Amino acid sequence: MGDEIKPDKVIDIRGQVCPYTFVRSKLAIEKMNIGEVLEIVLDHRPAVDNVPRSMENEGQKVLKIEQTGDKEWHIFVRKDKEKKKQ
Amino acid sequence: MEFTEEQIMRYSRHILLPEVGGEGQERLLGAKVVLVGAGGLGSPVGYYLAAAGVGTIGVIDNDRVELSNLQRQIAHNTNRLGVDKADSAKETYETLNPDVKVTTHKERLTSANIMNIIKDYDIVVDGSDNFPTRYLVNDACVMLKKPLVSAAVFRFEGQVMTIQPGEGPCYRCLFEVPPPPGMVPSCQEAGILGVVTGVIGTIQATEVVKLILGIGRPLKGALLLWNALDMSFRTVRVPRNPDCPMCGDRPTITSLVDYEQFCSMSH
Numbered sequence: 644m645g646d647e648i649k650p651d652k653v654i655d656i657r658g659q660v661c662p663y664t665f666v667r668s669k670l671a672i673e674k675m676n677i678g679e680v681l682e683i684v685l686d687h688r689p690a691v692d693n694v695p696r697s698m699e700n701e702g703q704k705v706l707k708i709e710q711t712g713d714k715e716w717h718i719f720v721r722k723d724k725e726k727k728k729q
Numbered sequence: 730m731e732f733t734e735e736q737i738m739r740y741s742r743h744i745l746l747p748e749v750g751g752e753g754q755e756r757l758l759g760a761k762v763v764l765v766g767a768g769g770l771g772s773p774v775g776y777y778l779a780a781a782g783v784g785t786i787g788v789i790d791n792d793r794v795e796l797s798n799l800q801r802q803i804a805h806n807t808n809r810l811g812v813d814k815a816d817s818a819k820e821t822y823e824t825l826n827p828d829v830k831v832t833t834h835k836e837r838l839t840s841a842n843i844m845n846i847i848k849d850y851d852i853v854v855d856g857s858d859n860f861p862t863r864y865l866v867n868d869a870c871v872m873l874k875k876p877l878v879s880a881a882v883f884r885f886e887g888q889v890m891t892i893q894p895g896e897g898p899c900y901r902c903l904f905e906v907p908p909p910p911g912m913v914p915s916c917q918e919a920g921i922l923g924v925v926t927g928v929i930g931t932i933q934a935t936e937v938v939k940l941i942l943g944i945g946r947p948l949k950g951a952l953l954l955w956n957a958l959d960m961s962f963r964t965v966r967v968p969r970n971p972d973c974p975m976c977g978d979r980p981t982i983t984s985l986v987d988y989e990q991f992c993s994m995s996h
Binding site: 662663665666667669670673674700701726 | 737738741744745751752753
């Protein structure tokens with residue numbers, strides 16, 4: 644496993660459903676620095692599509708989505724963008 | 730700051746917005762907004778600001794709740810008849826959202842007290858029902874360089890303008906002095922469709938939230954006019970008047986003026 648990603652922060656939001664999966668992921672990544680990686684652990688199937696899509700919409704980079712169990716996924720997101728300013 | 734579990738739920742629909750997020754929500758929670766009047770306009774303004782989590786809301790009003798108010802002043806209710814409007818509004822807003830601290834100012838604004846009351850707030854919202862107060866609030870905000878969201882309603886119409894002193898016109902750039910008493914409709918003539926205050930007050934609340942978040946284009950240098958019967962919105966560009974007695978190049982008004990009160994629509 645040479646492509647192991649080292650997260651700077653991990654949030655375990657198993658038990659959370661949409662939209663709180665993204666709300667919590669977003670709150671976590673807001674507090675991080677550009678270039679840092681957030682690992683999100685979740686068990687809500689729709690969020691596996693929704694959270695990465697929303698992260699990309701807000702300018703962040705989804706590095707990897709990994710299924711580690713029957714109902715467990717790990718999403719790795721790199722912070723590429725600070726909050727949208729007008 | 731760290732949001733509580735309750736706050737994450739309460740503000741989730743704000744946090745989801747790219748233009749707001751957790752950072753914007755923190756800004757709302759830290760903001761201090763003062764409402765001039767807790768009547769038809771002030772009621773919905775305070776209601777939405779409280780819902781949005783604006784952390785400190787000042788309410789300036791020295792009237793009591795009367796039955797004739799309840800057709801439009803939604804911060805109050807039938808159980809509160811005879812209660813000070815400022816207290817009634819405080820109860821309504823703090824019950825809606827315990828994150829909000831409402832400070833009551835049960836005074837009529839005058840040249841003597843206005844500076845002291847509004848100086849600690851970030852934004853002033855004018856929902857007053859008379860010209861003396863409207864001019865007093867405008868002049869005080871220009872002097873203190875405080876953003877002011879001004880509005881007025883009449884029958885089926887309303888208008889809103891956001892005044893950012895130094896960055897556009899003030900109220901006196903449009904209307905230099907109050908109309909003479911004979912030109913102001915008497916109390917009996919001055920009916921108002923209740924929901925008109927809701928629409929205009931809600932637009933004021935929108936302006937306040939935009940100012941706090943620093944997003945969009947506030948009605949700076951623009952007067953929004955709305956007519957309920959035509960359901961028409963019009964925005965009129967308003968330039969700063971270099972000859973404005975208040976914010977012009979050579980201001981002639983250098984102290985606050987207490988105009989004579991000639992009519993109030995509050996009843």
